[in-house]
Amino acid sequence: MRPFAYLRPGSVAEAVRVSAERPEARFLGGGTNLVDLMKLGVESPGLLIDVSRLPLDRVVPTDDGGLRIGATVRNSDLAAHPVVRERYPALSQALLAGASGQLRNTATTGGNLLQRTRCLYFQDTSKPCNKRQPGSGCPAREGVHRDLAVLGHSPDCVATNPSDMAVALAALDATVHLRGPEGERAVPATEFHRLPGDNPDQDTVLRPGEMVVDVVLPPAPEGAASLYRKARDRASYAFALASVAAVLTVRDGRVAHASLAFGGLAHRPWRARAAEDVLRGAPATEETFARAADAELAAAEPLRDNGFKVALARNLAVGVLAELTDRADRSR
Template identity: 75%
Template sequence: MKPFGYVRPVDTTEAVAAFAAHTDARYLAGGTNLLDLMKRGVEAPGTLIDVNRLPLDRVRETPAGGLLIGATVRNSALAAHPAVRARYPVLSQALLAGASGQLRNAATTGGNLLQRTRCLYFQDGSKPCNKREPGTGCPAREGIHRDLAVLGHSAACVATHPSDMSVALSALDAVVRLVGPNGRRSVPVTDFIRLPGDRPERDCEIRPGELITGVELPPAAPGAASAYRKVRDRASYAFALVSVAAVLDVRDGRITGVALAFGGLAHRPWRARRAEEVLHGSPATEAVFARAADAELAAARPLRDNGFKVPLARNLTVDVLSELADRGKGGGA
C-alpha cells in the first residue's frame, strides 16, 4: 500500500482547512468503500482526514418538522432510529437491505452517498475503465454487464450506483448539506449523484474540499405509506438487481401524492418522474401502476445480457404500489 498521511480534525472548519493543505486528500469516516479501494490500488490518497470526531453523529428534528441526519450517523443507528422507523419506514427498510450487519455498523450517512459507482472492471486495476482512467474505454459494455445499467447510461460507462439508502432518500426528496472552502450549500439528492455522460469519473456533484455535514428530510406526508423492496441474487450482502422506493398517498381510491425511485437500473438512483406523472390523480389500480411503470421504462436501453431488468422493474413496481395502496386503505404509515 502507498504510504499516506493522517489527520484528525475536531470541527468542520479544521477539516476543510486540512483538506486544502494536503495533496490528494480524502475524507475518512466508516471507510467501508474507500479502504477497500485503497487495498485494491484503485484509490491512493496522499492524506486521510478522519472526520469521526466531528459533531455530526446525531439525528435532530428540524423546525419544519423533518429530520436532519448527521453525516457520521451509522447506517445501523439510522435504521433503528424511532423517528425514522415511524415516519420514514422506506428509509429504514432500505438501510437494512444494504450490505451486512457488520458493515452497517461502520458505514455512515455521508459515506454511503459518496461511495463510488462501480462495476467489476472499475475494481480491477488490470482492466481499462473510463471511470478509473478516463479515455481507456468501458469493457463492461461488451463484457460482463448482467447487473449493470439499463437507464441513463452512456458509451463511457454502464455502472450502477450500489447504495440502497440513496434510493430511499431520492424518493423522500432529501437534501444534502455540504461545507467547503467557499462556504455552505445544499443540493437535492436527486441532483447530487450524477449520470455518467462523458465524465463517468465524476460520481457526484461535490466540489474539491467539500465535506458532507448532513442530509435533511422534509416533513413526512401525513397518511402516506412507504416501502422499499430489493431484488438481488442472494438474500444478503448483494447489490440490487432492481430496487423500488415508493411513497404513496391514496384518498377515496385516487392517488393524491406519490414519489417513486429505482435502484440497480442506473448510474444514480433513478427518480421515476414520468411514472409519477401518470400516477398522480389516477385511480390506485394495478392497471394504472403497470401503465406508469411502462411509461418510465420506455426509456430503457438494455445491453446484451441485462434486458430481464426491465420486466423485473415493472413487476416489482406494480407489486410495491399495490401493497402500499392496500395499506393506505387502512390509514397509511
C-alpha cells in the same frame, strides 16, 4: 496500499480547509468502501481526513417537522432510529437491505452516499475503466454487465450506483447539505449523484474540498406510507439487481401523492418523474401502476445481458405501489 498521511480534524471547518488545500486527500468515514479500494489500488489518497469523530453523529428534528441526519451517523443507528422507522420506513428498510450487520455498524450516512460503483472493471486495476482512469475505455459495455445500468448510461460508462439508502433518500425528497471552501449549499438528493456522460470519473456534484455534513428529510407527507423493496441474488449481503423506493398517498381511491425512485438501474438513484406524472391523480390501481412504470422505463436501453432489469424494475414498482395501496385500504 500506498503509504498515506492521516489527519483527524477538530472541526468541519478544518476538515474542509485541509481538503481544499490537498486535492489528493479523501474524507474517511467508516472506511467500508474506501479502505477496500485503497487495498485494490483503485484509490490511493495521499491523505485521509478522518471525519468520523466530528460532531455530525446526531439525528435531530428540524423546526418544520423534518429530520436532520448527521453525516457520520452509522447506518445501523439510522435504520433503528424510532422516528425514521415510524415516519420514513422506506429509509430504514433500504438501510437494512444493504450490506451486512457488521458493515452497517461501521458505515456512515455520508460514506454511504459517496460509495463507489461495484462494477467489476472499476475494481480491477488490470483492466480499463473510464471511471477509474478517464479515457481508458469501458469494457463493461461488451463484457460482463448483467448487474449494470439500463437507464441513463453513456458510451463511456454503464456503471450503477450501489447504494440502497440513496434510493430511499431520492424518493423521500431529501436534501444533502454540503460544506465547502466557499460556504454551505444544499443539493436535492436526486441531483447529488450524476449521470456518467463523458466524465464518469465524477460520481457526484461535489466540488473540490466539499464534504457532506448532513442529510435533511422534509416532513413526511400527510397520510403517506413508504416502502423499499430490493431484488438480489441472495437473501442478504448482495447489491440490488433492481430496487424501488416509493412514497404514496391515496385519497378516495386516487393517488394524491406519489414519489418513486429506482435503484440498481443507473449511475444514480433514478427518480421516476415520468411515472409520478402518470400516477398523480390517477386511480390507485395496478393498471395505473403498470402504466406509470412503463412510462418511466420506456427510456431504458438495456445492454446484451441485463434486459431482465426492465421487467424486474417494473414488477417491483407495481408490487410496491400495490402493497402501499393495500395497506392504506386496510388502515382505513
